[in-house]
Amino acid sequence: MAIDKRASWLKGVLDLLVLSCLTSGESYGYEIARRLDDAGLGQIKGGTLYPVLNRLEEASLVQAEFRAAERGPGRRYYQLTAEGRRYLREQGDAWLGFHRTVKEMLDKGESNT
Numbered sequence: 031m032a033i034d035k036r037a038s039w040l041k042g043v044l045d046l047l048v049l050s051c052l053t054s055g056e057s058y059g060y061e062i063a064r065r066l067d068d069a070g071l072g073q074i075k076g077g078t079l080y081p082v083l084n085r086l087e088e089a090s091l092v093q094a095e096f097r098a099a100e101r102g103p104g105r106r107y108y109q110l111t112a113e114g115r116r117y118l119r120e121q122g123d124a125w126l127g128f129h130r131t132v133k134e135m136l137d138k139g140e141s142n143t
Contacts, residue, residue, distance in 0.1 A: 040071060046125060047071065048082050049118040052092060052110040059083060059106065083108055091117050 040047075051062045062083075063074045083106075086092045091114035098104040110118070 036072070040074075043125060044074070044078070044082055045086060046118060046121055048079070048086065049091060049110060049114055050122075052108060052114070053118070056107045056109040058108065062108070086114070089117075090114075 047066060048062060051065045059079055063079055066074050087094050090111055092108045093111055094106050094108050096104055096106050
């Protein structure tokens with residue numbers, strides 16, 4: 031029986047993915063979730079996404095602003111801070127280095143089979 035590890039992999043990199051969704055400008059939760067889904071990462075439920083956004087805000091990596099809507103409920107818009115951009119760059123580089131190491135190990139494993 032195969033075990034799908036995708037959810038645990040996503041959990042380890044979700045902060046970076048959410049920050050990357052904000053590099054082109056502010057956005058709100060539903061739109062961020064849609065971008066992640068459109069990228070092929072699957073549906074990220076609010077119970078997963080909003081704690082990430084709250085954690086990023088508490089760490090001053092994003093700033094948030096609530097805006098009332100003319101119709102329907104208001105939205106909380108998130109924007110990347112300078113610290114968030116720096117964090118994304120540094121941790122993104124670290125993640126890519128980790129990815130390269132994993133890929134090298136997997137490639138070696140495949141060549142030995």
